[in-house]
Amino acid sequence: MPCCAFAAFIVSQIVLGFTAIRRSVLGAGDDLNDVSSNPATEWRLIGGAPALPRRRRVGLPTLALAASIEILLAAGAVYGYRLHAHHHHVASLRNQTVCIRAR
Amino acid sequence: MAVITSDIAELYIRRAPSIGPVTSARHRRTAAIYGTMCILGLMPSILGMPPALRAAGLGLWIPGGGFLAVGGYAVLLFPLTLALFALAVFAWFGAGMVVAPVIVWLGSALLAGNMVGDQAWFLAPYLLAAAVAGIGLYAYQRQQTRKIAELAQLEARKRSISTALAEAIEVAAPVPTMAERELTPDDLASSRYALDRALQPLGQMNGYDKRDQFQTAALRYQINHLGYGLGMLQCMYTPSFHGYLSDAQRNLIELYLDRRIWGYWVWESAWGHLNLSNPDPAGKDNIMLTGWFGIQLCMYISNTGDRQYAEPGSLPFRLNGRRVFHHDAHTIAQSVAKNFLDSEFCLYPCEPNWVYPICNHYGMTSLAIYDRLFGTKYVPSTLDRWLKSLDTEFTDYSGSVIGLRSSLTGIRFPFPAADAGFAGFENCFAPDRAQRMWATARQDLRHIIKTGENGAKRLILPGRGFDFGNYKSGYAGAYAMIMDTAREFGDYEIADAAQRALDQDCGRADDGGVLRYSRGSNLANAMAMRARIHRRDDFRRTITEGPPEASLRGPILSAAKYPDVLVARAFSDGDDLDLVLYPGADPGPHNLGLERLRPGAKYALRNGAERSFTADNSGAASLSVDLRGRTPLHIVPVNCQ
Numbered sequence: 249m250p251c252c253a254f255a256a257f258i259v260s261q262i263v264l265g266f267t268a269i270r271r272s273v274l275g276a277g278d279d280l281n282d283v284s285s286n287p288a289t290e291w292r293l294i295g296g297a298p299a300l301p302r303r304r305r306v307g308l309p310t311l312a313l314a315a316s317i318e319i320l321l322a323a324g325a326v327y328g329y330r331l332h333a334h335h336h337h338v339a340s341l342r343n344q345t346v347c348i349r350a351r
Numbered sequence: 352m353a354v355i356t357s358d359i360a361e362l363y364i365r366r367a368p369s370i371g372p373v374t375s376a377r378h379r380r381t382a383a384i385y386g387t388m389c390i391l392g393l394m395p396s397i398l399g400m401p402p403a404l405r406a407a408g409l410g411l412w413i414p415g416g417g418f419l420a421v422g423g424y425a426v427l428l429f430p431l432t433l434a435l436f437a438l439a440v441f442a443w444f445g446a447g448m449v450v451a452p453v454i455v456w457l458g459s460a461l462l463a464g465n466m467v468g469d470q471a472w473f474l475a476p477y478l479l480a481a482a483v484a485g486i487g488l489y490a491y492q493r494q495q496t497r498k499i500a501e502l503a504q505l506e507a508r509k510r511s512i513s514t515a516l517a518e519a520i521e522v523a524a525p526v527p528t529m530a531e532r533e534l535t536p537d538d539l540a541s542s543r544y545a546l547d548r549a550l551q552p553l554g555q556m557n558g559y560d561k562r563d564q565f566q567t568a569a570l571r572y573q574i575n576h577l578g579y580g581l582g583m584l585q586c587m588y589t590p591s592f593h594g595y596l597s598d599a600q601r602n603l604i605e606l607y608l609d610r611r612i613w614g615y616w617v618w619e620s621a622w623g624h625l626n627l628s629n630p631d632p633a634g635k636d637n638i639m640l641t642g643w644f645g646i647q648l649c650m651y652i653s654n655t656g657d658r659q660y661a662e663p664g665s666l667p668f669r670l671n672g673r674r675v676f677h678h679d680a681h682t683i684a685q686s687v688a689k690n691f692l693d694s695e696f697c698l699y700p701c702e703p704n705w706v707y708p709i710c711n712h713y714g715m716t717s718l719a720i721y722d723r724l725f726g727t728k729y730v731p732s733t734l735d736r737w738l739k740s741l742d743t744e745f746t747d748y749s750g751s752v753i754g755l756r757s758s759l760t761g762i763r764f765p766f767p768a769a770d771a772g773f774a775g776f777e778n779c780f781a782p783d784r785a786q787r788m789w790a791t792a793r794q795d796l797r798h799i800i801k802t803g804e805n806g807a808k809r810l811i812l813p814g815r816g817f818d819f820g821n822y823k824s825g826y827a828g829a830y831a832m833i834m835d836t837a838r839e840f841g842d843y844e845i846a847d848a849a850q851r852a853l854d855q856d857c858g859r860a861d862d863g864g865v866l867r868y869s870r871g872s873n874l875a876n877a878m879a880m881r882a883r884i885h886r887r888d889d890f891r892r893t894i895t896e897g898p899p900e901a902s903l904r905g906p907i908l909s910a911a912k913y914p915d916v917l918v919a920r921a922f923s924d925g926d927d928l929d930l931v932l933y934p935g936a937d938p939g940p941h942n943l944g945l946e947r948l949r950p951g952a953k954y955a956l957r958n959g960a961e962r963s964f965t966a967d968n969s970g971a972a973s974l975s976v977d978l979r980g981r982t983p984l985h986i987v988p989v990n991c992q
Contacts, residue, residue, distance in 0.1 A: 286858075288821070288873040291558030292549035294914060295863045295936075 362954045371743030373695050377761025388412070389483075396476050397739045406467040409479055410460025413486070414452075415963055417463025422472035425463075434458045444764060446565040446615070447623035447702030474970045476492045487708045493574045501748035506797045508791060519790040523841030526887045529899065532588050533931050534884060534919040540866035541880045542584055543914060543935075545577045548873070549599035550913060553606060556689070560821045564615040565702070567819035571612050573873050575643045576602045581882035583652030583893045586886065590898030590928045592907060592921035592942070593655060593926055595913040600651045604660065606700060608668055609645060615954050618671065623703025631676045632668050633686040638703035641686045645717030646894070648680050649724055653897040661725075684721040697740040700758050707755045709768065711737075712776035719780045720894045730780055738781065750791070767817075771796070777838055779894040789840045796833065808844070809851035819956035820872025827857040827871025831878035834885070842885035855881060864914065864935060872893065906986065910944025911973070916978065928986040934978040945986070952991040958982060963989060 371717050389597040392411035395404035402420070410417025415432025418425045432455065439451035457753050508515075534542065562568035573614070575604035578600055585596050606612065613632045620630040632700045633641050659665055664677035691714070715737060718729040747753050747763075752773050754766030770792035777785035796810070803809040810833065816826035834849035852953040853859070857879075868876055897903075906921030914935035922929045935942065948954060948966035956974060966972045976984060 286869045288558055288872075289544075289558045289860075289867045289871065289876055291547070292865055293551055293557075312650050314442050 352937060352959070369474060369743065371740065371745075373740070374756065374761045375729065375845065376743045377759070378755050378758075379793075381760040381762070393476070396471075402467045402469065404964045405471045406475075407460045407464030409475055410456075410463045412479050412483055414456045415459045415463075416482070417460050418466075419478055420471035420475040421463055421467045422475070423465055427465075428459075437460075438855045440874070443703075443707065445563075446621040447706055449623045449702060449759070450625070451622070497746050501751075502709075504749035505990075508794075511794060512787070512790065513664075514593035515794045515827050516787060516791040519786065519793050519840065522844060524843050524887050525841070526892075529922060532886075532920060534584070534588050536933065537866060538884050539919055539933060539935075540707075540861060540864055541883045542580070543865045543917075544867050544876055545580045546595070546599050549577055549603050551593060551602075553602055553608065556606070557597045558873060562821060563614070565619070568821055568872065568874065569612075569615065570891040571607065571640065572643065573820065573877060574603050574612065575647050575876055576841050578647035578783060579650065580877055580884075582654060583881055584888055586650070586893040586898045587886070587889050589918050589921035590654060591923040592709075592908045592911075592918045592930075593946075594911050594918075595657050596910055596918070597651070597657070600601065600647075600654075600730040604648060604651060604666075607647075609664060610669060613640060613668055615719045616669075629670055630670070633676070633678050633683055636690065636700040636703055638687060638690065638699055638710045639707070640968075641683050642710055642714030642717050645680070645687060646713060647718060648683060650718065650893060652680060653720060653724055656903050660722070663761045681725070682720070683879065684718060684725075684727070687718055688733065691733050691737060696744055696756075696758060697737045700744060703757045704757055705764070706758050708741060708752045709754075711741075712773055713872060716776045716779045716894055720878045723895060723897065729938040737738055738784070753963065761937075764881075771833055773778050775836045775839045775890055775952035778888070778891045782891065786840070789836065791869055792836070793842060793845065796837075796845055800845065803851060803855065804929075807851055808848045809855065810845075810848045811852065820874025820876055823872070825857065825870050825872075825875070826869050827853060827875035828878060830857065831871075834880035835890075836876060838882060839883035839890050846882070846885075846953060850883070904947070906945055906947045906970075908943060909946040910942075910973075916941050916943065919981070926988055928984075930984040930986070932976070932978055932982045932983075933980065938977075938979040940975045940977050943976055945974065946970060946974055949988060955987050957985040957987070 361753070373865055388411040392408035395408040400408075400417065406417040406420035408417075409420045413433075414436040417431040418428040418432065421428075422909060435453045436452060436459075439448070439455040442448040442451040444615050467870045481885040483950040551557055556570065559570055559573050561570065564570060572646070581596060581600050581603075585592070589596060616632045616637055618850065619637075620626045624635065626635075648666075652658055654658060661680045663679055663681075666678040666680075666683070668676040691697055693699070696706055698706050698708060701710045705776060715730065717736070718727075722730050733901075745753050745756060750781070751770055752768055753763055754768035756763050760870065770788045770900070774785045774788040774792060777788060799810050800808050801810055810830060812826050812829060815824035816829060817823075818825040818828050819890070822830055830849045830853040834846045834853065837843070837846035837849060853868065857871050857875075860867050860869050868879055871879065899922070902923050906928040908921055908928065908930060911918065911932075915937075917933040917935045918930065919933060920929065920931035928945065932941075945966070948970045950966060950968050950970045953963055953965050954972070955961050956976070958976065964972055964974060
């Protein structure tokens with residue numbers, strides 16, 4: 249289970265990173281119909297209202313949800329890692345004990 | 352019937368498909384390195400070394416392969432690492448981040464070695480060997496399929512090249528005379544798109560697409576193409592008008608020096624060249640800056656005779672308060688020439704390690720115009736080796752130039768490239784080859800010319816297209832590029848078909864006196880502007896001939912208010928000034944400033960009626976002229992009548 253949490257955490261980071269890169273590289277959308285207002289081409293030096301770049305607004309609830317999921321995943325990963333490390337530690341001690349007894 | 356230049360076709364027909372010696376050597380080196388990694392990676396397993404070394408060793412076979420040796424849930428990290436490796440390769444391709452794939456590959460191997468427990472999974476080496484062999488076979492199969500298709504295309508081209516050349520030459524319109532050169536109202540509206548962007552206060556970049564600064568949508572390319580459009584316009588239509596047209600070109604040149612434009616090189620230099628101390632934008636590589644910017648700079652110098660950017664250090668690339676890279680037109684050209692000389696491929700990289708033939712075409716074109724302006728011999732001394740390398744190292748089996756190749760590994764990376772895109776540049780320094788290239792491209796384009804709803808021919812490209820200027824779907828850039836090249840070779844049928852496609856599909860908008868395509872990026876719009884005013888050989892003549900000599904010494908229109916006064920034509924025979932003006936806003940009287948008149952001489956202004964004026968002692972004069980629609984003006988010295 250902790251390994252699953254760890255894997256999910258890594259996958260989520262990659263998915264989030266990839267989405268961010270995709271958005272920054274490919275833009276938020278590529279629908280041909282969504283071009284009635286192109287800030288770059290609409291802009292005119294004189295006589296036209298300067299077209300300001302439209303920013304996609306992310307709502308507070310969405311941000312809170314994303315943050316909660318991130319925190320949960322991170323906590324799960326840390327817990328999983330500690331459990332894993334503890335398990336290795338105990339196993340290693342057990343081996344040492346076995347070795348000492350064998351002598 | 353036009354004459355077929357058989358020697359143009361001959362090269363194509365004789366062409367023996369091969370991979371060039373430098374590419375072959377890179378392939379061998381890459382294979383040797385990979386082979387060594389595989390052997391090293393296998394040794395711990397064969398020699399029964401500790402599990403950590405065995406897992407790390409297997410990680411050298413394939414990124415993330417070591418996680419198979421770890422076993423358990425860690426096996427999931429194998430596909431995850433492959434995905435991460437794909438991202439790293441994308442960063443390598445997109446921003447020259449050479450270190451990214453290395454870090455992911457070696458890092459994952461080390462991590463696997465660290466994670467493995469008391470024993471490595473015994474099946475891991477077998478599974479990995481199967482995976483590597485499978486991937487290798489798949490890649491080989493794909494390469495063979497592509498090779499067979501390209502060879503078939505070459506054979507088809509060999510059969511049709513003579514006819515294609517004859518057709519291309521036959522349909523080509525003649526080079527227009529100077530008397531025919533005048534911008535139409537649509538051309539003027541289109542040029543306003545570029546002027547609006549170029550004339551805003553220095554440092555402002557309204558009306559530009561701001562995506563990333565690494566790849567094709569980078570601001571630098573938008574600036575370059577706006578500059579090329581305005582430069583070609585000035586050279587071919589209004590060489591005797593400086594005023595705001597020259598201001599606009601200077602603004603673009605100086606905007607280019609802004610760190611936001613060229614600062615990408617600081618990063619690429621660091622993670623691509625591992626050079627943290629000297630990110631000189633005109634040093635090693637970076638032909639995407641030097642080659643492109645060199646053309647823009649030299650166009651301005653050529654059109655205006657203004658050599659301020661040839662002064663030492665006149666182009667300061669300021670990194671911060673302490674560090675400035677001082678360049679000028681000479682050092683920019685020298686950078687291109689030196690890199691050509693130093694590179695084993697002759698062609699050299701844009702981003703560290705990635706050689707794009709298209710950017711190298713810009714580079715060679717920049718040397719062509721520089722040679723003309725400053726009397727150097729860079730092109731004659733480099734061209735033979737450059738073309739040979741292009742033909743052997745950067746040409747596929749069908750005879751088309753490839754998109755890009757990794758100079759480190761020799762690997763050809765899939766990147767779109769079209770013969771039409773290269774032909775216009777080659778027309779400046781290898782016109783025979785360019786003609787052949789256009790003839791080939793034209794054959795391919797004929798299949799996409801269809802009859803539109805109104806009965807007129809237009810281009811129809813399949814799918815949704817891709818605009819390299821904003822990474823969205825759309826064909827504005829592709830149509831503009833085809834139109835631009837077709838006009839360069841005088842093929843107005845294809846150019847007009849592309850123009851119709853652009854007008855019908857790309858959201859043409861004529862508002863406020865500016866013509867734009869709302870479904871295109873700023874880059875596509877800049878290209879469309881140049882394509883619209885383009886006529887046969889205009890680009891070649893802008894590069895290799897420049898404006899008429901008389902225009903460089905005769906009177907000029909030096910001041911006119913933008914956009915109140917639009918200049919559709921401005922030529923001089925050395926004594927007179929022949930203008931065609933339009934009111935950009937309201938018709939009525941507008942002030943004009945003239946320079947380079949004969950000091951103290953009397954001139955006549957003819958525009959239906961005739962009136963006279965006298966130049967001052969510096970050869971300047973100011974006039975008020977009534978502009979109503981198309982307004983031709985002819986200014987002549989009185990004693991020359």
